[in-house]
Amino acid sequence: MKLIDANACIGSDFVKHPIVNHESFIVMENVKTAETPAELISVMDKFEIQQAAVWHRAMFDYDPIKGNEVLTEAIRGYEDRMLPVWTILPAISDTEFAPDTFFDKMKKNGVKMLKAFPLQNRYILCDVTMGDQLKAMEELQIPLYLEPQPDYQYIYDVLKEFPNLTVILNNIGIWPSARLIYPLLKRYPNVYLETGDTGLTHAYEEICQKFGSHRLLYGSNFPSNSPGCSLNCLLKAKISDEERENIAHRNMERLLGEVKL
């Protein structure tokens, strides 16, 4: 079975690695990171993962603009295995992200997906702050990775304003509550769950049955997690082979195919 990891990170940790624990707060731990793309490739090969959506630690720990550059530089030559994910900031302050130039830059660099860390970068992800950017992302169908930090409220809010935004929920902690995730999956057909933290009893079976297998993207959440965790769950879930293939790679391929850059 072909595997595309929807969520892997390269770069070592500035101090320790922040991990969302089972009570949804951050613990700082030493984990084995992949400093270079070559190191990540060796992890991917071990798990027979063909491609991975990759972001760089520097995008979070240091600075989104510099971090995006670090990622682009780092993965040059690995384009067949690594799908770069950049981080976005509000263009009202950081003009590099203005829609008239930024999306062209993404295209030139082969970037089709974005992350936003509004808590870390201290802004509010909303129409007031960056409406033209979010509108353009809706129209271009650019997937946006969002983490529920400090909680889900901002994700609910931004989807209320931009209901057609393609959102990939990720890094949710290993007690992910259906009470917070299911409403989003039900209301917004363009919301997806990356499975890196998903291991609850029959979670794959229930989500496939309630919302369809096209709403899950296999991910490792490496290096917070060993890729073995969610992969073991996916391989053994009582779902059809068709559903398993969707989660393993087809959904991600479809999402990338829909990006209008």
Next chain:
Amino acid sequence: MINWNLDYKMIDIHTHMGPEYPIYYPEHDADSMVRYMDECGVELIVSAPCEDLFVTGSVRRDITTAMRTYPDRIKGYFAFNPNTGATVQEMEKAFAENPGYVGLKFLPDYHRTNITDPSYADALAFANERKLIVLSHTWGLSMNAEQCNSAEKIRQIVETYPDLKFIMGHSIQGQSDIAIKIAKDYENAYLDLCDTGRFNGIIEKMVAAVGAQKVLYATDAPMQGYRFIQGAVLAADITDAEKKLIFRDNALRLLNMEDK
């Protein structure tokens, strides 16, 4: 190539039972848990039901019924809440009436009481005298920014009570490097993979530093499935013999069931 299948059954020494407030997980009763154990290849669990941990005046019905209904599949921890307490006589009676009890369960962080507080002393002495297992929740920094079960306190407990078998639930998450040190320094201290086992590279680190005989498969089921942490162990760069110790043999040894 990773071998995702085992030719033996696993034992999970850190589980619960019944509902708990933070999340939705419908298959939480004993019957559902045993069904899911069958599906995932788990032979035996040791459980501390949520009713005993979070409700005052619990009559421990879930665990005593489960242990009677499934004596070969479910063993129990007598959950000890220092706020409501339990006398030594009560614990003696419970253990005498329910042979499935194998130890005590503490949740210092959730009960907002330091594990070194005198309110735990009688329970610890009871466990020490009988060489019981004590499974305690352990975290470096607690939910309330307290340190009810952090490393220096755990070190104090395992040193003071050398005859009980202390399982560091979650391996002092946030201070796992110190947990590894404690497991190395004290014969009676064990590492527990619940949640913490998923951290990339940590299983290899634990096994290299302390040896696989001090590392225990643990999940928090039914709040978590059995396969997530199983996947981390299966994929870890350790030997098959070390994996078997973690998944099964260490638990059998702790439970005095080595003949199984």
